[in-house]
Structure formats: structure tokens, C-alpha cells
Amino acid sequence: MLWLFLILPVMTVTSRSFNISDKSTSKAISDRLIELVTQGAFRGVTYYRLAALADTIGPRLCGNESLTQAVNWVRDVMVSEGLENVHVERVEIPHWIRGEERARLIQPRYAKLSMLGLGNSIGTGSNGIQAPVLVVRSFDELTARCAEAQNKVVVFNPQCDWEAQPIGCYDIVVAYRHNGASHAAKCGALASLSRSAASHSIDSPHTGRLSYDPAYSKIPAASLSVEHADMLERFQQRNQLIEIFLYMEAQTLPNVIGYNLVAEIKGSSLPNETVLVSGHLDSWDVGQGAMDDGGGAMISWTVLSLLHSLNIRAKRTIRCVLWSCEEFGGKKTFFIIDFQSLII
Template identity: 45%
Template sequence: MSHPERAAIRNRLLTAALLLLGALPLRAQDGGAIARRYKSAADRIIAAAMADTLAYSRLATMTDTYGSRLSGSPGLERAINWVLARMQDDSFANVRGEPVMVPHWVRGQESATLVSPRPWTLHMLGLGGSVGTPPEGITAPVLVVNSFDDLAAHAAEAKGKIVLFDSPFPTNVPPMEAYEINVAYRGGAASAAAKVGAVAALIRSVTPHSQQTPHTGSLRYQADVPKIPSAALSVEDAELLHRMQNRGDPIVLTLKMQARTLPDAPSRNVVAELRGSERPDEVVVLGGHIDSWDVGEGAMDDAGGAFAAWEAVRLIKALGLKPRRTLRVAMWVNEENGGRGGRAYRDQHLAELPKTIAAMESDNGVFRPYGFRFQGSAAGLAVAKQIGTLLDPIGAGLVEAGDGEADVGATIREGVPGFALSVNDSTYFWYHHTDADMMTVIDRDDFRRCIATMAVMAYVLAEMPEELPRQ
């Protein structure tokens, strides 16, 4: 165990030196010693990424050919097979699918139809994990509320009704914070409504913008409460029903959902490596998730992120760069409705996590990147900020403290420094978990910038003799 101890002492000394250098005004201007050392390699990586066409082509081929990739679906497994074959084509090392048992929820046919005050086909998507309705559907009067508190105030009126939570996406905080607030209804509507005797629960889709676009996503049933069917309506239709209620119109609708949960299904995390030239047992892992919801083609959420990481490592390899440590591409499975892939990765790689230098994920869409949110020590952040300056030429040099993404969460909690690609997410929730999550969302140049951003950071983390400081 003497090698790690020596390495730790060396790292601490180097880090202290780096921080000192970085603190000097003259040095700070060009990002410090690390940035200067890797400027040439970073510029080559950026140039290659900004001219890249393969990643977009592959992303389109996979998403167009296999479509959406919900856990348990044949499309997901076919897509994984295709990716593994292409990674073999790329001559990556240790290309493999690591087994993960995943939940298997199936949507089936579904509809929500307004019966009164006038016929109208509502724009709906059942929520992931929901139980179904009887085959004839559930026809019931509707109670519209705007919050959990509002439901509590009208609890006596909810029995036997379909409760609709028309709670708008907050616009007074950034999108991700607004999502965290608003998604409470997606998760909790069903059990909250069931507690007061409702027969089904609907929510207003979790989004700041709509074109009659329903958004799916997971719900959470409370263990001690009856499970009732739950679905999202488009913003427009939720507002329509709310106005009808405000006018005193008697609202009745029929909800039909064939949704059901089948036994867990076998799936895989996708892993491939560029083995380190000097310290192959030290790993920088980067990726996104390969599964998606069962709508659209999951190009934004999150094939784009997964493929950006893949192409980042492929470009480093193609440029003939041979970083000291291993770069590992990971495409986690089941991010959307279980998080099994991220936890399985942590469990299956537990022994090597002490030597895992960083875990990086892109899962906010491959929009124009700002840089990274870094989850780790202050010393680690200081080094990451220095490396970040190498990305200033493409406007992606911002590194700030913040949370990592879902799939790397379990790994980060084991002490591994985390990097989340930070992007302009102003339109992310427009497409999130919808049929509009298609290749059309992907901007070629923004995607290239994301590839460059992940590649430069991952390369320097894998190449620099210093180990990124941990807690």
C-alpha cells in the first residue's frame, strides 16, 4: 500500500503548488500550469471535435433505427447491441455489456377523452410505473386543484373523482430548480389523490412550454395507499379543464390505460475503454444513459450525452493521444425509471472506485455547453477550474460547484469526484420525456462543443501526473 500513500503525498504537494500558481494573477490569466501544459493537446481535441460528423451520424442512425429505449423494451437491447458492435469497430478495449436487471413497465394503449362539457380528445401520456384502468376505462367527474394544499382544502370533494393537479412550472427560478419543484406533482399526485378517495390522478405536464405536448416520467406510489392510474395532460388541456371548472361547467372524462408492470428484465450497462498508457488501473469514467422513455426517440435524453462521451474518447484515441490513465465510456441503463444502471455500476466497480479519478456525465441535453458542475473537494474544484480554462476558446470554460448527474450519483457518494456537463438548458424541459425528443432537437455545433468539452476535461484528468484531489 506504499504506492498509494506516496502518490497521495505527491498529489497533495502538487495540488498545493498548483493552487499557489493559480492564485498568482499572472498565472490565473492563462489558467495556470496545468492549462499551459495541455493547451496544445486541448486545441487539437477541440479542432477535431468541432469538425466531427461521425457522432451526429451515429446518433441519428441509432435513434432513428431503434427508436425509443425504455428499460425492458426490445428497442433498448437492439440499440445496445448496435452500440457495442460500433465500439468494437472503433477498437476500444474491454467492450462489454455489464448485466443489470431493470424494471419492465409497459404503457399499452391509452387515452383520455373529455365527455362533458364537450367531446375533446385530451393530449395525455400515462406516467411511468402507473397501474392501468379496467378495460372499459374510468369515467368520472373531475376535480381540478392547483396544489397539494389546494387538494387538502377540497379533500371532501375528491371522493370518486379524477383529480387534476394544474400546478404551473415555476418561472421565477432557473429551469432545473423549477423542475425540482414542479416534479413533486408527477411523483406524488397519485398517492395524494388516492388518500382522499380519488379514482385516478392527472397532472399538468412538467414543462414551461407546450404545443399540446404531454410529458411522461416516473411516479412514486406510497406503500400504504391504493394505487390509482395516473397520467399527464398537456398544459393546454390542463388549463382548459381548469377554466371549465372555474366557469362551473360539469367536467367528466374517460381515462383508459393498459399500463402494467411486468417482471424485471435483463439489460446492460455499456462499457468500453481506452486503456491508460501508464496507470491503466486508474480510471476516468464518462458517459450518459442509454435508456429513454418510450416516446420520441430519446435523442436529447440522453443518447446525445452518451454519444458525446463516446465520441470524446474515440477522438482522443484517433488523435493518437495516449493518456496515462484509462478513459472509460459508460452508457448506463435505466436512468429513467429506476436508476438501476448507476447503482449496478457502483456495485460492480466498487473495488476500483478508490482509483476512479472522476465520474462525468452529460444528462441535460447536448445544448450549448457552459462547462461543468463539479461535485467534490474545494481543492478538486480549483484544479478543475484550471483545466476548464482550456475550454474558453469554445465558451465552455465555466466550472462551478454543483451536483453531478443521476447515474454517477452512487459512484460520487463513494468519494469519486463528479462532473456534470453544464449546458444552456433553457429549452430542455420543452422536449423532456415527450414525443418531441427527436434528432431535430440536436444542434450539430452545440453537440460538437459538448464532445469537445467532455473530451478536453476527461483527457487532462486522465493524462496529468497529478491525481485530481478528493475530499
């Protein structure tokens, strides 16, 4: 049924052929494109496709059936639209699953903590982990207090002025999410929690992936909301005893086969040179993947739909690739492409 919602708006565009060999025609084409997207039949199409993807398929974590559903859905509509060379490329991708998870404050009072397990984390085992807490603001502070971390849950609460560094803070704070578990394990900690890499929060934890350093044992790791990380630090500043309980069923299953989806409009005179438009279809399991990166994927696809509906064929090949597994490190591993052929 979803198919129907998506094909109709695009099919209403009148097909009309353009020759793009001279400048005045290029101007006519760009005017026509802008008109179609802002006023005409393509107005809202990208949003409409994105909303249908995010609503009806929802989150599309690598290795999950929903990601394959998304690939199949877009592929089928691409074929029905008449895009060229529509096909999938097989890639081997990780299959991590979250399972049930929770964190509870036990001392100085009982409370639910707002947490999300980090992608790639191991689980806690069926009994969970109950332990006192050590809060640190940095790796340096942890090094200085390494002996105190033994048999505790280490909470990383890095501070950054997001208003001053709206971009820079992300990498600074993500370092604790990404590498914190192994730093904590090095000091004998039982688990690692890290402040959300977020400029704003409504007690809403932000997750992402971690990496384990093979030199140290793997311990469970999760993110905590900004508010709860700060609360734990305030307890520590007041010398109040902090104890928490952490339960995570997370586990990594064997790799599975995923699919990068490709569609093209072949170039008229330089078909072996390629202009790439792309986004990734996969997303984290606890959102809808609209911003990251359903929007990028739907825009990339709709570029081809738009050109095709006007029967525009450029000199070079326009290739749309919807990648399969960015959220698990796909930038390096799963983006298999012949970059030599691309026009940058």
C-alpha cells in the same frame, strides 16, 4: 446496414501516436483534438451517430428489445474501432409497458385530451374510468378539499413561473407527477392527472415516472398537456360540470436483464485510476431519446473514438459507460460502479 453508416466517418481519421508526458505536447494534442472535432474528420460524427441511433433504433425504454439493439450496435462498432475492454455488465431492470391509452373529455363537450400515462402507473382495467373531475393547484388545496375528491379524477394543475425559475420549476411541478397519485388515492380518488412538467407546450404532454406510496392503493395516473390542464381548471372556475373518460393498458411485467455497456482506454501509468465519461442509452418510449440522453451517450462514446483514433493514451484509464435504465430510477439502482477508483 446501420453499422456501415457509423463506422466510415471515424475510420477516415489518420492515426498518429502522441506522448502526453510534457506540457507542450499536451497543447499540441488539444489543438489537434479541437481541429479534428471542429474542422476535421470528426466534425459531425457525434451528431451523425446520434441521428442514426434516434432515427433507426428510435425510443429505447428499459426492458424493451430496442434498448438491447442499441447496446449491441454501439458495442459492435466500439469493438470494430479497436476500443479496449469493451463489455457489458448485466443489471436487473424494470419492465413497464404503456399499451394503448387515451383520455376524453365527456362534459361539458366531447374532446380528445392530450395525455401520456406516467411510467410505473397501473392501468385502468378494460372498462376504463369515467368520473367527474376535481382540479387542484397544490397538495395543500387537495388536503383542504379531500372529501370532494372521493370517486373523482383529481387533476393537479400546479403553477410555476418558468421564466423566473427555469430550473427550479421542474422539481416543483414534478412533485405532482411523482407523488400525486398516492395523494389523490388517500382522498379516495379513482385516478390522478397532472399538468405536464414543461415550460412550453404545443398541446404536447410531457411524461416521466411516478412512485406509489405503499400506504395507499395504486390508482392510474397520467400527465395532461399544459393547455388541457388549464382548460379543465377554467371549466371548474365557471362551475361547469366536468366529466372525463380515462383508458390505460399500462402494466408492469417481471424484471428483465439489461446491460450497461463499458469501453476503455487503459491508463499508461495509473491504469487503476479512472476518468469516467458516461450517458444513458435508455429513453422514454414516446420520443427518440436524442436529448435525454442519446446525446450524452454519443458524446461519451465519441470521446474514446477520438482519443483512440489519435492513439492517445492518458496516464489514467478513460472509461465510457453507457447506462441501461436511468429513466426508471437508474441513478440509484442500476448505476453499479466502483466510485472509489474515479478521479472526480
